Amino acid sequence: MEWQIPEGLKFTRRHEWIREEGDNTVRVGVTDYAQDKLGSIVFVELPEIGRKLRAGQSMAVIESVKAVADTYSPVDGTVVEVNEALPDQPELLNQDPYGEGWMVRLQTAEGCEKVELLDPGAYAGWIRQQEEEGEQ
DSSP: OOOOOOTTOEEOTTSEEEEEOSTTEEEEEEOHHHHHHHOSEEEEEOOOTTOEEOTTOEEEEEEESSOEEEEEOSBOEEEEEEOTTTTTOTTHHHHOTTTTTOOEEEEOOTTOOBOOOBOHHHHHHHHHHHHHHHHO
């Protein structure tokens, strides 16, 4: 199976993506790989606007027919926007994880702490490694 891994994004080893939007804000969501592994998503719990997050801290919860999974902030930041459509349409995470299925927008500080971020090629290699380990 091939998963979408768009150029211009960075990725975490926990399968979140991050897009820098200028003006010290970033948009964050879960990857195509993550939504595929979760299966049909039925519920999303997003953080409150104004919540301060540390890099690596749980920021949201996704519930699917298979599992409940935390998602984690890839950077230190303050939640300035959440995707208001997701609570009523959690399936957007399955249908368009890099577009309409984004989760939060964070305001970051100059020199903020980040978890290790992977470029698309490194993330593709990480997924291959995960899949190979899963088959053993």
